Amino acid sequence: MKKYLQIYRDLLSDIQSKKYQEGDLLPSDTKLVMQYTVSRETVRRAIKLLFDEGYIQTIRGKGSIVLNSDRVTFPFSRIESYKELVANNHLYSENDILQMTDHVDVPANLLFGAPALKAQRIVRRRVVNQVPTIIDYDYINEEVAANIPKQAALNSLFYYFEHDLGLKINYAIKHITVESADYDDLKYLDIDKHVPILVVRSETRLSDNRILSYTESRHRADKFSSVEFARRHE
Amino acid sequence: MKKYLQIYRDLLSDIQSKKYQEGDLLPSDTKLVMQYTVSRETVRRAIKLLFDEGYIQTIRGKGSIVLNSDRVTFPFSRIESYKELVANNHLYSENDILQMTDHVDVPANLLFGAPALKAQRIVRRRVVNQVPTIIDYDYINEEVAANIPKQAALNSLFYYFEHDLGLKINYAIKHITVESADYDDLKYLDIDKHVPILVVRSETRLSDNRILSYTESRHRADKFSSVEFARRHE
DNA sequence: GAGTGGTCTAGACCACGTT
DNA sequence: ACGTGGTCTAGACCACTCG
Secondary structure, three states, X not given: OOHHHHHHHHHHHHHHOOOOOOOOEOOOHHHHHHHHOOOHHHHHHHHHHXXXXXXXXXXXXXXXXXXXXXXXXXXXXXXXOXXXXXXXXXXXXXXXXXXXXXXXXXXXXXXXXXXXXXXEXXXXXXXXXXXXXXXXXXXXXXXXXXXXXHHHHHHOHHHHHHHHOOOOEEEEEEEEEEEOOOHHHHHHHOOOOOOOEXXXXXXXXXXXXXXXXXXXXXEEHHHOEEEEEEEEOO | OOHHHHHHHHHHHHHHOOOOOOOOEOOOHHHHHHHHOOOHHHHHHHHHHHHHOOOEEEEXXXXXXXXXXXXXXXXXXXEOOHHHHHHHOOOOEEEEEEEEEEEEEEOHXXXXXXXXXXXXXXXXXXXXXXXXXXXXXXEEEOOOOOOOOHHHHHHOHHHHHHHHOOOOEEEEEEEEEEEOOOHHHHHHHOOOOOOOEEEEEEEEEEOOOOEEEEEXXXXXXXXXXXXXXXXXXX
């Protein structure tokens, strides 16, 4: 077990359980060094992680202040599976599989500079609190994963990729726009044609930089909300 | 000058100038240690920064691969001033000041757990490539900055805060939704009432955790596009 | 086996805030 | 003056990729 991750998780869990509340100071570097009997750089790695993810604010000469981190909902700047999203936000949700097709072409112009690929196409609808809210079109690179079982698509593709196939998902490039509803949006989301659609098109890559999938996620914009933590650089 | 930042900037500039192209390997840690005559941890700080911001992918046993980073446009996960946005995207843009008012109340329910504050209200319109595209409502905390000159609002509030006032901007919490156009949207953006508005409401904080401002940024959604780099955690 | 990145140590000096 | 976080050093061992 990586030591800095253990310290990070311990502190994070204390923040999330409100043991440390907004405005509180975390234990100082020195205290954590003694408590965990590790070197200071190791402690600082854990602190840096909490800082990067917006859980704390570090102030020199003072300490590490806990910030308000009660912000979830649909994230742009991290990869989260729909299943995780539902769990984190305590939603009630159901999935339909609308289609599963093999050997579909994904043309290069949909991807961010990557060559075209053969994929398995999976179309799913997410029903949140009884309301049809999202249609996901997933194109899974057949060179990475083929013949995906229906049950994996019903449960969570990411869970299947990570736990069953042992794939390491690394990053995605997401393109966000707002568009008009198309025929299938009207049909499957049961909306009026004036309801806008927030569209997230993303290309997901593995740790070895292979393309795992291209996904188009179409959200009823009137049901959409996102909270992001943004830092100022340099 | 911080050594790791110098190394970071040198490498970043080589990436952006295409000296290192997509798929190329950066010099190894060992080479950078020799080149800059610094310790390895210092090199690794620079590499970690490039990794965190999505410029490279590190692969153990192999090296640091340069990724495609031709993605700009409106960012959610970083704080960027409108002026910087325009420069990075090579847009042609003009600003109108629609209103400047002193001593406006910002009620606590607009903020993320912070108490209400007195602010200077600045309303501006951004005209991008001749098209009125964004209306920004800024509420600047009067305890931090008061009597902001008109010229600062015309040029860049962030530039004024950072360079003229010496303030250190740290982070923001942004709330993103899609809404219908209101009366002022129709009037100042000159749009049809069916054009949706992408709304970003954000609370910006300084390094000492004081609130700098609350901002509501209303974008013509049909002109909006954003590209985000997202990582998978744990 | 040689080279790569990932983690860790035990020190050190500095800038800053509080007392 | 003292405690805090920020940076840096000169080592070390490990897991991994590649020829």
